Amino acid sequence: MLQIECPWCGPRDQDEFQCGGEAHIVRPAAPEALSDAEWADYLFNRANTKGAHAEQWCHSGGCRRWFNVVRDTVSYKILSVYHVGDSPPQENP
Amino acid sequence: MKKNRYSIFSLARNAVSYHRDWRAAWRSPDPAASYDVIVVGGGGHGLATAYYLAAEHKVGRIAVLEKGWIGGGNTGRNTTIVRSNYLWDESAHLYEKSLQLWEGLSQELNFNVMFSQRGVMNLGHSLQDMRDIYRRSNANRLNGIDSEILNPAQIKAMVPAMNVSANARYPVLGASFQARGGVARHDAVAWGFARAADEHGVDIIQNCEVTGICKENGVVTGVETNRGMIQASKVAVVAAGHSSVLGDMAGLRMPIESHPLQALVSEPLKPVLDTVVMSNAVHGYVSQSDKGELVIGAGIDAYIGYGQRGSFSIIEGNVAAIVELFPIFSRVRMLRQWGGIVDVCPDACPIISKTSLKGLYFNCGWGTGGFKATPGSGWVFAHTVAHDEPHALNAAFNMERFTTGALIDEHGAAGVAH
Secondary structure: OOEEEEOOOEEEEHHHOEEEEEOOOOOOOOHHHOOHHHHHHHHOOEOOOOOEEEEEEEOOOOOOOEEEEEEEOOOOOEEEEEOOOOOOOOOOO | OOOOOOOHHHHHHHHHOOOOOOOOOOOOOOOOOEEEEEEEOOOHHHHHHHHHHHHOOOOOOEEEEOOOOOOOOHHHOOOOEEOOOOOOHHHHHHHHHHHHHHHOHHHHHOOOOOOEOOOEEEEEOOHHHHHHHHHHHHHHHHOOOOOEEEOHHHHHHHOOOOOOOOOOOOOOOEEEEEOOOEEOOHHHHHHHHHHHHHHOOOEEEOOOOEEEEEEEOOEEEEEEEOOEEEEEEEEEEOOHHHHHHHHHHHOOOEOOEEEEEEEEEEOOOOOOOOOEEEEOOOOEEEEEOOOOOEEEEEEEOOOOOOOOOOOHHHHHHHHHHHHHHOHHHHHOOEEEEEEEEEEEOOOOOOEEEEOOOEOEEEEEOEOOOOHHHHHHHHHHHHHHHHHOOOOOOOOOOOOOHHHHOOOOOOHHHHOOOO
8 A cells, every 4th residue: 555645635545535547748830730749649658657757646535636646557666746837846855 | 300209009008107207398498589579479369370371371480578487377367268159240250260260279289178169158148148149140140151040948947056037136137149259268278279389480489578569661570689689670569458559659548448357256056057158238248268267358448557466346246246146156165366458449349450650560450359369360360471462351440440430349249258
């Protein structure tokens, strides 16, 4: 089980959260200008990283706010938690 | 080539020598410098691919590279259910081909894969469930696939342990039943294909991890491994949960996410359940193995995970559903619980396809339901690799469908419980 540090509510059990998949996928500004391949890449292709992976979580059983998490997808260890719109923090010194 | 044929006579002959002289089921050769085809991944699908490449397409030199050991990945981690009752024509035809291969597999491989056609029951718990079941069942019959609809009394007669009372939290309103479905011994499938492929001259190389895919001018030339570079004119990747990792090596972005999928088995019990029961709505599926263990499958975690383990809450919800359906299982003790990594496509259908790199082929995206397709998947993928063209059965399962939009949306029909 994961213990996830909600930026607003503090550390809570994983059951209170829902995972929203890969973070930092930006909807193209002008979809009509894209080729089919570029649109498919936005819609379907995913990094599916083995290792440090930036993903969205929602505290759906709590404050219901979204935030981002960098998590190791092998050990499942949460490496950092940060606000939506921010860049992932650099590695801890 | 069947030098090591298993039969009642070879059993008797070896009994005389106290079973000390059985030969290894397959060789463990060192990798050669080059092959015609390298299959990356020694799971059931990869071994089946190598077997059909050698046996049906007479491809000369074939190697299967497995980073772990044969039978140690998803082939030995699934809940062994085999069925072909898929809604859409493309999937129905593919899985039905596979089911037909299952029906003759023990004979073909000279290895008892313990394929037991004890039937697969898919429960409906709501009016909408039942409408979907009627639709799928009718679609199956139009495709020549056996399917029946059962009412609660018929279900109770077949599975007395199930609670079909109208007072259940999710009452059982009916089910579809595919009598030709069932279970198979998953390790035996891996071992049987490995042994049969080896007999046809395939080199099975375990503990050999692919670390890079070599290419020149858009053409594949071989793979880098922890045992050195191995040349090949064709590389067929069947890497399940690690498909994206292999895709990265080739510079391909994949429409795949890898999730943990869990299962558990109980202590062995006397016979109590002689068919396979699945429920998409409460999300549980259960059968009883020949050893007597209840084999229970859970769902995937929503997060990406390569760790071969999942969240306890998934198991908790799954077991709650099973106990609701089978109240007498409430005091059964669980023996083992484990996870595997499943590669899930957005439309819950596999990719069995050529790629933009010449000589590179991918067979992936089977998600939570690849075991049932093991022989069929290998059969169509071998055809695709040997002829550099997909077979009619897997033409729709190409990688371009995510660009063209011709998805095969099995998510609603079959994507939850496998």
